[in-house]
């Protein structure tokens with residue numbers, strides 16, 4: 287995809303196109319008032335106050351038409367610098383621009399740009415004339431709260447993009463279409479993987495039977511890996527008392543991400559946003575010697591987080607999620623080794639799933655943000671240095687991000703790019719010197735003294751929700767055999783003659799998720815549907831197969847039909863499953 291934000295020419299074009307959009311909107315809706323219209327990675331948008339009017343699908347072509355008309359007219363784009371008084375006078379009837387002017391630095395240069403009958407407060411830079419704006423498209427629209435705050439008025443946001451030539455625009459639009467087809471929300475619906483319902487609530491997906499199969503397979507897969515690495519799994523409640531979260535520090539540092547508390551008899555509960563406090567208590571339930579460490583407590587744990595309603599997205603960003611979580615309690619001398627094992631596990635899992643496009647991000651605290659991060663420079667410096675040291679020893683490429691750490695410590699996040707929208711974190715591995723102290727955890731060292739363990743928080747899939755969303759997009763819904771809800775579809779060519787044999791094959795494939803297509807539709811129709819449903823293997827059973835007592839199969843994505851004995855077919859299946867192909 288073209289770099290819009292960081293390419294000087296494209297940046298200017300998109301910036302000017304945002305003004306063109308505003309001008310066209312003003313022509314069509316003279317009452318319109320404009321907040322901000324920045325250039326973003328994918329083009330530009332403008333946030334517009336249209337009173338009670340809500341932009342609809344029908345408005346977009348009209349606005350675009352007006353934009354084309356203005357562009358053709360070819361007015362020059364003229365910059366003018368203003369004194370503060372002039373600016374205040376010029377925009378005196380525009381509360382949004384006044385807000386911007388009043389928040390400008392004292393000696394900032396105030397400028398405006400005029401094109402024909404439209405003037406906007408703006409820093410620039412712009413192209414010389416609107417004539418240069420030829421290859422643009424309005425992409426989408428949505429509501430957006432003024433200043434991103436749900437307590438404020440909802441404005442109308444219109445997104446667009448502008449290029450230098452037609453070829454680039456068409457290529458971009460093509461990529462956009464492709465991305466929409468890959469969007470897990472579409473695939474999730476088409477393949478009946480999950481649903482949402484207003485009565486359940488925003489960001490609270492319901493996993494349908496097909497989705498439940500995928501999730502179970504993922505659980506089995508990672509459980510087996512974790513068993514082999516010495517993890518012990520637990521089940522703990524998805525609520526805790528407010529006191530639990532006060533002890534952990536979440537109440538002070540993570541409250542805005544939590545659902546409000548609820549009173550039951552004398553206890554005040556919260557839906558848990560994280561599982562660490564529960565696991566700390568599990569650790570504290572036993573006495574531990576230095577020889578017992580590391581202790582690795584894992585859980586597939588349901589959490590609830592308050593995510594802004596505009597941010598929730600399919601399975602990728604939800605308010606009710608299930609983490610593939612674990613907390614590793616280690617001695618200080620074990621941090622490096624244990625951290626390395628987690629990174630190895632991440633790499634191992636990514637290899638199994640064929641995930642190649644990802645970035646490691648070292649997420650550090652923002653020293654100024656005293657509200658989010660507990661105030662202990664020594665502890666932070668120690669934790670951040672330790673992480674850097676491990677990463678450098680391990681030799682993995684990473685970049686650093688200030689202000690992205692958890693409140694209790696720095697972390698290594700793995701970032702991936704969804705089909706639509708900005709990057710998200712999948713796996714995470716976090717170092718924590720704080721919570722063990724707050725819960726007064728200890729182990730007995732060689733000299734029989736109490737020592738505080740260090741905790742490593744880690745989630746390999748992140749959440750089953752986000753991971754499933756990602757895998758659906760990576761595979762475009764064509765999941766590998768072992769993960770696929772329906773693994774094999776058996777199509778009798780003619781029910782009258784071939785159904786019985788097809789059924790007998792189905793019974794001998796009881797270890798697999800098999801469907802017999804008994805409908806009296808044409809073969810071509812059934813085959814097409816098997817492909818639409820992205821079923822990995824389709825068996826076609828006709829007279830030849832009945833006569834020779836064998837099977838003919840096609841794999842998803844291939845036109846080739848292969849005929850083998852049933853025994854041979856079973857071997858092929860076993861091999862594919864064993865290799866997680």
Ligand code: TSB
Nearest residue numbers: 560602603604607711712714743744745748749752
């Ligand atoms: C790893 N206490 C740690 C844990 O022990 C923790 O909760 N870390 S986290 O906040 O980073 O969350 C773990 C993972 O959950 C993230 O890496 C991300 O992949 C996933 N996640 C976070 N928020 C959401 C959400 N709203 N929807 C779906 N997945 C999410």
Ligand code: ZN
Nearest residue numbers: 560561562743
């Ligand atoms: Zn944790």
